[in-house]
Amino acid sequence: VKLRRRARFAARFPARQAARKELLAFVQGLPRLLGRSEEDCVRLVLALEEAAMNVASYARTATYIGIRVDFDVARSRVTVLMTDDGEAFDPLRAAPPLVEGYIGTDKIGGLGIHLFTSLSSGIRYRRILGRNLLRLTFILPRA
Amino acid sequence: LRIVREVLYLPIDKEESMDIRRETRAGGSIVFIGGKLDTLAAAELEKAIAEGMSASSHRVVVDCADLLYICSAGLRVLLLGSRECQKEGGFLRLSAVSKFILEVFSITGFDKLFRVYENPERALEAE
Numbered sequence: 355v356k357l358r359r360r361a362r363f364a365a366r367f368p369a370r371q372a373a374r375k376e377l378l379a380f381v382q383g384l385p386r387l388l389g390r391s392e393e394d395c396v397r398l399v400l401a402l403e404e405a406a407m408n409v410a411s412y413a414r415t416a417t418y419i420g421i422r423v424d425f426d427v428a429r430s431r432v433t434v435l436m437t438d439d440g441e442a443f444d445p446l447r448a449a450p451p452l453v454e455g456y457i458g459t460d461k462i463g464g465l466g467i468h469l470f471t472s473l474s475s476g477i478r479y480r481r482i483l484g485r486n487l488l489r490l491t492f493i494l495p496r497a
Numbered sequence: 498l499r500i501v502r503e504v505l506y507l508p509i510d511k512e513e514s515m516d517i518r519r520e521t522r523a524g525g526s527i528v529f530i531g532g533k534l535d536t537l538a539a540a541e542l543e544k545a546i547a548e549g550m551s552a553s554s555h556r557v558v559v560d561c562a563d564l565l566y567i568c569s570a571g572l573r574v575l576l577l578g579s580r581e582c583q584k585e586g587g588f589l590r591l592s593a594v595s596k597f598i599l600e601v602f603s604i605t606g607f608d609k610l611f612r613v614y615e616n617p618e619r620a621l622e623a624e
Contacts, residue, residue, distance in 0.1 A: 396597055
């Protein structure tokens with residue numbers, strides 16, 4: 355499948371740890387879907403992998419919609435909306451990991467959140483009607 | 498409201514994302530990784546590093562020449578591997594890291610924890 359210059363599409367995944375493999379397969383298939391090289395999409399793919407793994411970890415309590423990922427692709431601009439009805443989680447409130455904190459502990463938390471918030475061009479979180487809505491924006495290199 | 502025009506059913510079979518191989522040299526082990534070091538592949542790297550530690554007295558170089566990206570789980574594996582090697586008097590060094598992965602290191606502060614070498618031979622020879 356190759357998308358037109360302006361396209362909207364969505365995919366839905368069950369909210370369970372086992373869905374991580376499906377989420378990864380979907381995210382890593384995006385360059386082909388967008389008709390772009392892996393190098394062009396590397397920030398998008400890594401950021402979405404981290405965001406998806408984060409959602410999969412806290413959305414285990416989701417019941418109705420699970421995890422839904424909506425894409426809006428307009429030329430080089432890709433907007434991704436991740437929706438889940440798991441417990442509330444605002445990644446923008448997570449404290450960035452400190453390098454000093456890596457030393458002497460096996461619990462190295464917050465790296466993934468820090469990565470996807472840093473790699474996206476824009477990020478917005480809202481909690482509406484018991485759902486987490488995380489919107490991420492990416493600008494791909496010009497084709 | 499957003500209008501979803503195309504809802505795709507996507508295949509869920511995930512291809513192997515990372516290539517990994519290990520070589521034992523005189524000064525230590527070299528773990529060559531390529532492709533995508535994603536969440537599911539991180540365990541493979543952990544295993545390869547552990548094998549390298551056993552084979553070469555905790556002197557390990559991870560060569561990233563063909564690596565497209567590294568996720569947070571992969572970063573954790575590198576950090577814990579490095580800590581383990583240092584504890585045993587060895588090292589875990591990195592070589593041939595791409596510009597994008599250097600950016601990931603910079604974002605996460607890993608650039609302050611790892612010295613990056615031009616190639617695995619240089620990493621093994623370094624003092």
